[in-house]
Amino acid sequence: DIQLAERVNRVKPSPTMAVTARAAEMRAAGHDIIGLGAGEPDFDTPEHISEAAIEAIRQGQTRYTAVDGTPALKSAIIRKLQRDNALAYEANQILVSSGAKQSLYNLFSAVLNPGDEVVIPAPYWVSYPDMALLADATPVVIEAGQEQRFKITPEQLEAAITDHTRIVVLNSPSNPTGSAYSRAEFEALGEVLRRHPDVLIASDDIYEHILWTEAPFCNIVMACPDLFDRTVVVNGVSKGYAMTGWRIGYAAGPAKVIGAMKKIQSQSTSNASSISQAASVAALDGDQSVIPPMIKAFRDRHDYVVGRLNAMKGVSCIHGDGTFYAYPNVAGAIDALEAVADDTALAEYLIDEANVALVPGTAFGLPGHVRISYATSMDNLEKAMDRLEAVFGKA
Ligand code: PLP
Structure with missing residues (x-):
């Protein structure tokens, strides 16, 4: 049997990439998945x-x-x-x-x-x-x-x-x-x-x-x-x-x-x-004037996403200062969903039931939350928020 280094067992593969891979699999199988897992701007290089x-x-x-x-x-x-x-x-x-x-x-x-x-x-x-x-x-x-x-x-x-x-x-x-x-x-x-x-x-x-x-x-x-x-x-x-x-x-x-x-x-x-x-x-x-239009787009999407999330049952999200991520607390939503025990199960449930891919907070060392990347088009975000709201209900 091939022996691997002990250090390999100490670490896990990047969990953000795991969600991206699962989303790709579902897409290949014909599902219309909206990916909110990406850790990168959706803009082209200037x-x-x-x-x-x-x-x-x-x-x-x-x-x-x-x-x-x-x-x-x-x-x-x-x-x-x-x-x-x-x-x-x-x-x-x-x-x-x-x-x-x-x-x-x-x-x-x-x-x-x-x-x-x-x-x-x-x-x-x-x-x-x-x-x-x-x-x-x-x-x-x-x-x-x-x-x-x-x-x-x-x-x-x-x-x-x-x-x-x-x-x-x-x-x-x-x-x-x-x-x-x-x-x-x-x-x-x-x-x-x-x-x-x-x-x-x-x-x-x-x-x-x-x-x-x-x-x-x-x-x-x-x-x-x-x-x-x-x-x-x-x-x-x-x-x-x-x-x-x-x-x-x-x-x-x-x-x-x-x-x-x-x-x-x-x-x-x-x-x-x-x-x-x-x-x-x-x-x-x-x-450097290539930067502000991208920031403006991220900010508009931030405002939209945070507003929508806070209008959902069992979800609460603070306004961020920057980046292209929101990190809503979803503890209430997890409690309300019988089939879901924690944020990891919630992320899987949301891929299956809402066709929305996001990353469970456990990956970032703070469970009870999920990370939503809004580095995607406003159209995608509107659709994704509608789908999440359909699962969680209105607050
Ligand atoms: N640091 C943080 C907080 C990040 O989110 C990332 C990318 O996701 C990096 C560092 C690494 O960025 P890169 O290797 O693309 O320069």
């Missing part, structure tokens, strides 16, 4: 970005690049971090990877040892705990429910940090909830982190641009500049520029950590795609 990639191919930019990224893209990233975030980095503090997902994977691999702990607020992006496990570390989950807008308090953070804590992960605006921390909330978390100088902070800013709060985007290190030397900012072009398939993300942080991450990447994937890197220069340096 024209000038695609053109830059085509031009790069024509110019023969089709060879290996430096492991940590082309000088052109690293400069564009440094300019972006200065322009948007007022953060100043040198070239040896930047690593370009094949998606923010690889940036985070590199980070966890570079700093975690067996017995180390990673503090992860729930609901969380599904990959954080599994990446910690793959790096031989232990995820320590802090639960933040709807009543606290899915955001952890300083007291909760203090209680979660131990002598073994190596990384605290912060993701704002958040997948799956759409909640963003305010500057004041970051300042309060910063006070706790200041008391634990050996803890690194991973700031996952991938949804930076998809935000509609009155206050501009903020992250932990923008709020607490004294934490600069132990924060790794992770970002990328996937969500803001509708470039998920191009696979470009980046990390910015202490040279020592970035250097270790680069070493790991040099022995696994080497550089990210040369063509995608050229496209990403165009994204970061080019016309």
